[in-house]
Amino acid sequence: MSKPFIALCPEITRTNALHLMDWLEDECVIRYLSDSRHVSRFIEQVIGRVQLPILTHLFNQSGRFFMAYDRHDVPVGFVRLVKTGTDCEIVLAIGNRDNWGRKLGASAIREGMKLAFFDMRAEKLIAKIHPDNTRSVNAFLRCGFLLQGETPTLQSFSMTSARYFRLLRDNAVGHPTGIHVTESDKARLRNLVAMEQGPTVFELEHEIERAIVVDARQVARSVITMNSRALLHLNNEKVEVSLVYPKDADDSAGKLSVFSDIGTAILGYQEGDAIDWRISDQTHRIRIEKVLYQPEAAGDFHL
Structure with a gap:
């Protein structure tokens, strides 16, 4: 069985936007995404008024947005990274329910960590997750995130850069092959x-x-x-x-x-x-x- 694979790509095409709209119409996908309704309306408006094949700049206005592709170059989800000061927040979704359970979410998290700590130079990466969203909670825990705080409706998980580099060097963040x-x-x-x-x-x-x-x-x-x-x-x-x-x-x-x-x-x-x-x-x-x-x-x- 092939190891899970995800590549995050910053270019957002018009076709990608249509995929995103399809995913954001699925109640199971958007159940725990706090701003999904707003994003869906934004995408619909963009497609209607902007006749461009590449829409990357529009998706990066309040953070960095990436399409997640599997090893067959099929878009399967998205990752959004928003940096505030030295902290960075990560939001992600695997859009097609057929891909749930294949550990693609954990792979997307690892790619997001790579970008946050090596490219964006964040000191802390934060994920805010509804406690009932057990798939996401388990994926972040598998990647080494620690519970930072919680309310009845939200759990906050974090990964510091120091912890990330320690886990990376100990080969404990899920890389299938050592080098x-x-x-x-x-x-x-x-x-x-x-x-x-x-x-x-x-x-x-x-x-x-x-x-x-x-x-x-x-x-x-x-x-x-x-x-x-x-x-x-x-x-x-x-x-x-x-x-x-x-x-x-x-x-x-x-x-x-x-x-x-x-x-x-x-x-x-x-x-x-x-x-x-x-x-x-x-x-x-x-x-x-x-x-x-x-x-x-x-x-x-x-x-």
Whole structure:
């Protein structure tokens, strides 16, 4: 059975808006969404007056809005993040009831945490949930949130950045596959991340922080470390690539920067691992077939 997979995408299309309207007409979906009626009317008005294919800017006026896609690139729900000061509130829904029970909600929460703590730099992430909404309560508890306060009609759960990073490093926030990086690679990558900006940087930072750190002389030969060369299956195509630092990148020669989508995706994985990763608005299946060269295995510790 495939592990649950969710990718959060910031672009909101007109078709996405129609999906949202359908979901927000389902009483079971909106039962515990406090502002669902308002949102539904807003979407209806937007579709009526704005004849644009992309509506992203309209959905981000009071926070950041993301469509949630499954591994088949089908929209299954949404996540909204609203930052006030150093705190951030998360609201989410899995819109199609056929997807309930597949743990997609927990996957969406984990992706929301990644954005809140790495991209938005929140110090605390808060979820306000009706106590009868047991699916949501259980999903947030599984992801490590703690009960912060409650009333008869509302429970407030929170995750601090310190707790999130501790759980991330302990591999306790539900990632299906662990990855390994060497101490020297992690130090160099952290320095690079500190100087970079862009949509893929927070993804790389997340991967670095969740990785299991190993000594360069003890890392398994089957692991993709920096400057390794590997044979991949990208969907159904075999591709030979080298994972390099940005200054050495050359796409025409198969030298992929660690800041590229595929470069970030394969860092730290090993032979036999398979990864679902969203690249250019499409989810790709990447399988590591063989590590052809690894600097540590070859004794090239200077690389």
